[in-house]
Amino acid sequence: MDQNNKPALAVGDPDVTFGLNGIVRLDNPSNPAAILRSDTLAVDPTTDIAQRIYVGATGGSEAVGVCYVVRLLANGQLDISFGQGGYLLAPTGDPERHGTIQQVTGLVFAASGEITCFGRMLGYTPYGLRIIPVAFRITAAGVIDTRFGVKGLAIYDSLPPPKAGVAREEFIHPGQDEREQAIQSWRRLVQEGKVSDLSPRARRVDGKILFLAKLEGWLPEWRTPTYLARINTDGSLDTTFGQAGLVLLTDPTTEPPESVDGWSLDIDRQGGAIVVGDLKPLNTAVGVVIRYDSQGRLDQEFGRSGIVHLYAGEEPAITSARSVKALEDGKSIIQAALLPDGTIGGAEIPLIIKLLRNGERDPDFNEGKPAQVDFSPSPYLVKTLNIDDAGRIVISGYKLTGAAPDIAGGISRFVPRGMPDEKFGVGGTRIYSNFELFFNQVVIQSRVNILVAIQGYSDSAIARFIG
16 A cells, blocks of 8 residues: 555554554563563653653563663663663662562652652562662663762662551561562462552752652551651751651541551642542552642641542542642642452442642533543443643552453543543543553653553563644
8 A cells, every 4th residue: 555545543553653563661671571560751841842761660470570671762762761761670678678679669850850750679678578668760861860869769668657555566688489479479469450550749949859658568467657758958857847757647537547658749830749549458448538748748738737638529529639740830630549349459430539729629521520431331431530731630550350361451531521532532531452461551642642561471562643
């Protein structure tokens, strides 16, 4: 066929100008026979409209602990001017105590070109073996900044205990069997998607960075509270914020205040933080939105004492809050999920909710009701949310089809007033049956195009779709 007579690409189609037919898979420099798992995506706001792409990638199940930041050009090719041929190996900690970073969870850009990367590391804490929040910084020249943290790595392994009276355990270094068991548990959680929901967890404000920090475990009884943390430019906790740099996420309307499991945050135009998360995160959940001012104090003008409990309708419902985007007018967009059977990990109905500055529902957004994507009886699980330059809301996820292959990736798009975008797919949603993969984090590139990290049990890639 004449090249000039090729059919035009439609909205939602894979962008064939990106990588190979719209897909980029990253080779693993440490294992040429394998590919890297693409965990985190970000586009560089300091570059031109095309925006270079950054990927936080790990060695996957074959090489847990091999972690890279990879930079791609706008067309998906490796940017060989960055790191070693486009790959920058993440720094490592003390091998006896912390080891290597297992996963990069977010990147924060500075106007100077520096990038602060946040991630998770399996290591020993005063409370035993845990998944620890860490950070490192990349200079504008594309190398690890050794002025940050200790030799380029900040490890936040001394968060306060889960509750008063918890005894500090001595650092115990058990044999290889227990460490291997922990690594196998981590691999299983990654494969099951239980530690790969990478909603934005870090944001820059006034030269400092806010992020959500917690010591995570792979057993329910090991869950610990989430803290809103603020760090200085050298990676140390900012002791002028909260209590020694930390604010414990709790529900101020309960007595005693109940712990909140934080999922995502964004920064409003006044430098305050909007955090979404769940109460009672072990088996059931009630989604909440909490607003703090720039000093970490609850915003008393928002909701009830700074918190809003999310319900799908007039009656209370089991709802989990996952992602948040702050808007310039002080409003916020929340991505949540209705859990019909009352448990996390089961069937979900995705919800998009728009809140006014005071926490009330915006009556101009879907008539004040949550916008829904309902594929009953087949569950459609949503992972993250983003907003393009036209104000349209884009969410990524996957559908459990109930037949082999039982997974199909999906993208939904809503117009700014909360109705499904009829120009996108069917009823605002497009299911990609040929992608037998989970669609995880979604970001917007070149104003409207859609980048998604897609993952399966033995495959991983970055895909771009026409916006």
